[in-house]
Amino acid sequence: MIKILILSFLFSVNQKVILKDGTSFEDKILQGNNSVVMFERNGSIPKSFIAEIKTIPKVIAPRIEFSDTIPIRELIRISDEAAQKFSTANAITLLDDNKNILNPDGTQISRYHSIIKILSPEARYWGDIDLDFDETRENIKVLFARTIHPDGSISWLDYSKIKVSSPTEGMVYFNTYKNMAFNLPDVSVGDIIEYVFEFQILKPDDQKQFQSGAFFIDGEPIIDKILTVVLPDTIKLNIFTRNGVPSAKITKEGNNKIYTWEMKNISPIILETYMPMAINLAPGVFCTISESWDYWFDKGCTWYKERMEITPEVRDLITKVVSDAKTKEDSIAMIYHWVQANIRYISIKGGISSGFSGHPASATLKTGYGDCTDKANLLATMLTGIGLNAYPVFIRTNDGGRYPYREIPILSGNHQIVEVRTPGDTFWLDPVTETYRYPYFAPFDHGVLCVNSLCRSIDSIPVPPPGDNARIFELTAEIDTNGSVMLESYKKYTGSTEAGVRKRYKGTKENEYRDNIQGVINEESPGAELLSYEVGPIKDLMKQFYLKWKYKMTNYPVCVGNLWVLKVPEFTKYEFPEVASGTREYDIEYLTSYEISHHSEIKIPASYKINWLPPVLKIKNRYTSYSGEYSVKGNKITFVDTFRIYERIIPVKDYQMYKGFLTKVANYSKLPMVIQR
Numbered sequence: 155m156i157k158i159l160i161l162s163f164l165f166s167v168n169q170k171v172i173l174k175d176g177t178s179f180e181d182k183i184l185q186g187n188n189s190v191v192m193f194e195r196n197g198s199i200p201k202s203f204i205a206e207i208k209t210i211p212k213v214i215a216p217r218i219e220f221s222d223t224i225p226i227r228e229l230i231r232i233s234d235e236a237a238q239k240f241s242t243a244n245a246i247t248l249l250d251d252n253k254n255i256l257n258p259d260g261t262q263i264s265r266y267h268s269i270i271k272i273l274s275p276e277a278r279y280w281g282d283i284d285l286d287f288d289e290t291r292e293n294i295k296v297l298f299a300r301t302i303h304p305d306g307s308i309s310w311l312d313y314s315k316i317k318v319s320s321p322t323e324g325m326v327y328f329n330t331y332k333n334m335a336f337n338l339p340d341v342s343v344g345d346i347i348e349y350v351f352e353f354q355i356l357k358p359d360d361q362k363q364f365q366s367g368a369f370f371i372d373g374e375p376i377i378d379k380i381l382t383v384v385l386p387d388t389i390k391l392n393i394f395t396r397n398g399v400p401s402a403k404i405t406k407e408g409n410n411k412i413y414t415w416e417m418k419n420i421s422p423i424i425l426e427t428y429m430p431m432a433i434n435l436a437p438g439v440f441c442t443i444s445e446s447w448d449y450w451f452d453k454g455c456t457w458y459k460e461r462m463e464i465t466p467e468v469r470d471l472i473t474k475v476v477s478d479a480k481t482k483e484d485s486i487a488m489i490y491h492w493v494q495a496n497i498r499y500i501s502i503k504g505g506i507s508s509g510f511s512g513h514p515a516s517a518t519l520k521t522g523y524g525d526c527t528d529k530a531n532l533l534a535t536m537l538t539g540i541g542l543n544a545y546p547v548f549i550r551t552n553d554g555g556r557y558p559y560r561e562i563p564i565l566s567g568n569h570q571i572v573e574v575r576t577p578g579d580t581f582w583l584d585p586v587t588e589t590y591r592y593p594y595f596a597p598f599d600h601g602v603l604c605v606n607s608l609c610r611s612i613d614s615i616p617v618p619p620p621g622d623n624a625r626i627f628e629l630t631a632e633i634d635t636n637g638s639v640m641l642e643s644y645k646k647y648t649g650s651t652e653a654g655v656r657k658r659y660k661g662t663k664e665n666e667y668r669d670n671i672q673g674v675i676n677e678e679s680p681g682a683e684l685l686s687y688e689v690g691p692i693k694d695l696m697k698q699f700y701l702k703w704k705y706k707m708t709n710y711p712v713c714v715g716n717l718w719v720l721k722v723p724e725f726t727k728y729e730f731p732e733v734a735s736g737t738r739e740y741d742i743e744y745l746t747s748y749e750i751s752h753h754s755e756i757k758i759p760a761s762y763k764i765n766w767l768p769p770v771l772k773i774k775n776r777y778t779s780y781s782g783e784y785s786v787k788g789n790k791i792t793f794v795d796t797f798r799i800y801e802r803i804i805p806v807k808d809y810q811m812y813k814g815f816l817t818k819v820a821n822y823s824k825l826p827m828v829i830q831r
Contacts, residue, residue, distance in 0.1 A: 170208040171199075183207075226306050232377070233271040233346055240375040243422070245270055245277035247376040248346070252368055256385040256443075258409075260361030264353040265297075272345050277374075281338035281347045289332050291357040299349035301338050309339040311349075360453075364443045365564055368415070370399065371436035376420040381439055387411040392442050394562040399437040415439050423740075428732040430743045430803075433555035444563040447605070447612070454607025458546060462535045465516045472539040484696075485540050486574075487592035491695040493533045493585040498523040512546065512570070529585040530570040543575045547582075547604035549615070552597075552745060552802070559603045559612050571599055573606055573613065582615055589653040589660060591695045594622060597650045597746035601802045620749035620798040623649035627750075631723050632757040635831075639710045641723055645701045650746065656699045660692050671703050678724055679707040711829070717765060718829040722754045722793045727823040733813040742804040742812070751796040758829055760789045767791070768825040777801045777812060780819045784827070791827065 171193070172178045181193040191207075192198045224232070229248070236246045249269040256262055270280050281301070287294045299311035316336040338347045358364075368381040385391060387409055393402070395415075402413040423432050444450065464472075475492045479485040500523045512518070512527035515535035524532070530546040537544035548567035550557050557566055571584040582604075584595040601617045626646040633639045647655055662670055667689055675682045683706045690700035711718035732742050758764075767784040774780075782795035797819060804812050 171196075171204060172206040172208070173199075173203055174205045226302060226308075229269070229302065229346060230304065230306065236375065236377050237271060237273055240421075243374050244274040245272055245280055245374045247372060247374060248378065250372075250376055250379045251382075252380065253382040253384065254366040256364045256383075256389070258386050260358050262353075262355040262358060262364060264355070265350065266352070267348075267350045269346060269348045272341060272343055272347065275343060278341045278343075281341040283334075283336050283338070283349065283351070285334045285351065287332055287334065287353065291355060291359075293354040293356060294334055295352045295354070296334075296336065297350040297352055299336065299338060299351075300347075301340050302346040302348065303340075303342075304344045311336060311339060315339075362443075363449070363565075365441065365566070367438065367440045367564070369433045369436040369438045370415075370417045370420055371423060371432055372420075373432070374422055376417075378418050379416065379420060381415045383413040383441060384410050385443070389443055390445070392445055392562060394440045394558055395438065396558065397435065397437045399439055402439075413441070426732075426738055426740055427734070428742045428744060429740045431553065431555045435740060440558060440562050440564050442562060442564055444565075447563040447610070450563060450565055450605075451607045451610045455610075458531070458608055461512055461514045461531055462538065462546075463514065463516065464535060464539050468515055468519060468535060469539060471519065472536050475536070476540065482540070483592075486537065486542070487696060489536045489540070490533065490583050490585065490592045493529055493536065494588045494590070494695070495693075496522065497529050497532060497585070499525065499529065499586055499588075501525050526586045527570045530572050533583065533585045534572045537572070537574060545573045545575070545606050545608045546570055547573045547606045547613070549599060549602050549604045551599060552602050552743075554598075556602070559605055567605065569599070571595065571604070573604060573609075575609075580613070587653060589657040589695070590650075591648075591652060591698065594649040594653065596653075597623065600746040617747050617800075617802045618649070620747040620800060621648065623651055623746055624749040624751065625651050627724065627752045627754075629722075629724055629752070629754040630756075631754070633710065633720075633759065635759050637709050637711050637713070637718070639707045639723065640704075641707065642704045643702065643724055647699060649748075651748070652699050655701070656692055659689055659699075671701070675703070675705050675707075679710060682707045716831050718762075718831060719826045720829065721826050722752070722756065725752055725754065725793070725823070728797065728816075728820045730816040730820060733809075733816050738806050738809045741806050742809070744799065744802050746802055747799050749796065749798045752793065754793045756791045756793070758789050758791065759831075762789070763830045764791065765828040765830040767827055768822065771818070771822045773815060773818060775811065775815060777804050777808070778815060780815075780822075782822055 169183055170178060170180050179196060181196050183191060183193060186192060186201075189201055190198045191201060191204065233246070233248055236248065237243075240246055247268065247270050249267060251265075251267040253265045254262065255264075272278055272280065283299075285294060296311070296313070296316060301309040303309070316334060318332055318334050320332060338349065341347060364385065366381070366383050368379070370376070370379050383391065384407075387406060391411075391413060393413075399415060400417065402415050405412045405414070417437060423429075423435055471492075472489070475488050476485040479488055497518060512529075512531035513524065515532045518524040518528040518532045527546065527548075534544040534546045548570045550567055551569050554568045557564055569584075569586075571582055571586075574581050574583065581593060582595055582599060583593070584590070584599050587596045590596065599615060602615050604613050604615055606613055624647065626648075628644040628646075629641060631639050631641045659667070659670075668684065668687065671687050672682075672684045675684060685704045685706060687703040688701070690702075691697040692699065707723070710723070711720040713719075764786055767786070768782070770781075770783045772781040772783075778797070778799045778801075780795070780797045783793070785792045785794075
């Protein structure tokens with residue numbers, strides 16, 4: 155392990171060159187004569203073009219002395235051995251050392267030391283460092299940064315190249331937040347990059363609280379990963395570990411207790427289709443000085459009650475929004491859709507109170523924008539105004555990794571939504587998503603835990619039934635003796651599927667609808683002729699979105715002698731890439747449940763006979779079900795099927811059963827009808 159002891163600086167001289175046209179640049183002069191000046195990067199420039207040259211002293215490189223140093227040659231040897239061991243890797247983390255320090259006065263320090271071997275051109279981005287910090291509370295320092303080349307030479311970070319700027323406008327509206335960015339110099343394949351930076355939290359949001367943690371895994375191999383937590387020995391550290399993290403090594407130094415977790419030679423997770431988030435599989439450490447959620451519940455209750463005030467302006471808005479409601483359900487839907495449509499989502503970084511509980515509902519209403527906490531807070535306030543028990547709750551989305559909220563009080567969510575409790579039901583709404591029709595909400599909220607401060611509870615958001623995320627296809631088709639088909643297609647949707655299709659058409663110009671639909675039917679049959687179409691309500695979220703179209707196809711059946719071999723039109727065969735391999739290492743994990751159903755009626759010429767139809771298939775297990783059936787009445791064939799996935803997670807222990815099930819469904823969907831002419 156490398157410890158930084160002494161920091162000194164080397165200086166070099168650059169020139170600022172001001173041209174007569176007003177432009178300027180910084181560069182080094184290589185040589186010059188009476189007529190031309192030659193610069194290192196800008197080449198030769200006639201002296202007559204130059205108005206002024208100013209000399210600028212410039213910090214080029216910190217030079218750091220170490221104790222317990224890994225000599226450069228030894229570091230190169232270690233990296234070469236790692237590269238041979240992990241020959242297919244794009245990069246290898248030789249050291250990932252994170253130290254978090256809680257001082258007696260409540261201030262905190264987080265120091266990050268990384269050493270990374272670059273093995274492919276795609277991995278050079280590892281040398282691009284991007285950090286956000288709050289300049290009113292935090293100080294950030296780059297203590298050390300360099301690129302070590304295979305021959306042992308070093309390119310030091312030019313400190314003048316470190317850029318500190320405000321975050322991208324339109325994404326973050328909080329003036330105290332800044333962005334620090336720098337690029338390790340001259341990074342090429344085969345190089346080693348090394349840097350140390352430090353956050354000093356001088357004004358913690360809450361001096362009574364401290365938490366830390368780490369996941370011992372990455373997308374590339376790690377040779378040595380260390381997490382160190384240092385705090386006064388009078389303070390108890392509450393620790394939870396999972397997935398095989400070794401016990402902490404605990405030592406004392408003066409009045410501090412030091413906890414160290416270390417793992418070596420960590421192989422990357424091998425990717426599989428529909429696998430869990432890597433951090434769910436990784437060895438993980440979660441620690442905090444909070445003994446229970448009571449502290450945060452108390453804080454949250456105070457903050458929410460302050461922010462969920464129903465002011466006259468909020469009350470007037472509620473009255474206006476629900477003025478046409480005929481039922482309580484109508485009122486809920488109208489308020490939900492109003493917040494979705496009228497409060498623009500903008501990520502707002504702020505202190506812990508606003509990050510945890512949002513800004514006052516009245517303030518969000520006045521500005522017309524807010525982040526997920528603000529939109530959830532306003533929605534909960536408005537629903538409270540019509541007599542509901544509505545609460546903002548924070549979660550970690552199911553595509554953001556599971557955190558052990560029930561095991562340890564870790565204040566680490568990445569989203570906020572609304573929980574509504576009624577005597578007979580509890581449901582959730584997510585106002586950030588702008589195209590979801592009530593009562594649906596985004597699938598990344600499904601199957602996760604939510605922290606409800608106002609009710610002092612941690613609740614489980616269930617995975618909704620498959621019908622809440624459905625694609626419902628209805629089709630009528632009539633085939634003439636020439637093999638031409640007249641078709642009418644009607645498609646309805648629910649849940650995230652409806653929201654996704656609605657969003658696509660919301661972003662499409664009305665005069666482009668025809669081309670869009672023509673492209674869809676051309677995938678079914680190139681050259682098909684679109685005769686008419688209808689696009690359902692896009693902006694009116696009180697109504698279900700749908701698509702209708704009528705079109706004509708020619709030469710649809712495949713002719714084999716006096717037989718027609720054909721599939722049900724617009725019936726795409728089921729494909730399941732998640733069961734393509736013989737075995738799996740990890741669970742299959744979907745975002746949510748879903749359903750697909752078809753109801754198709756196909757008329758064939760009256761004189762033709764049905765030679766063969768696929769048999770009935772009805773199968774089911776706890777995770778999924780399928781029913782498919784063909785029936786005949788006169789010269790009309792009816793095909794009805796429904797495929798459902800009920801669970802979000804399929805355990806790896808049931809993979810072979812699940813694979814066999816989906817394989818049967820996939821094979822059935824490929825079976826054709828055979829008609830005798």
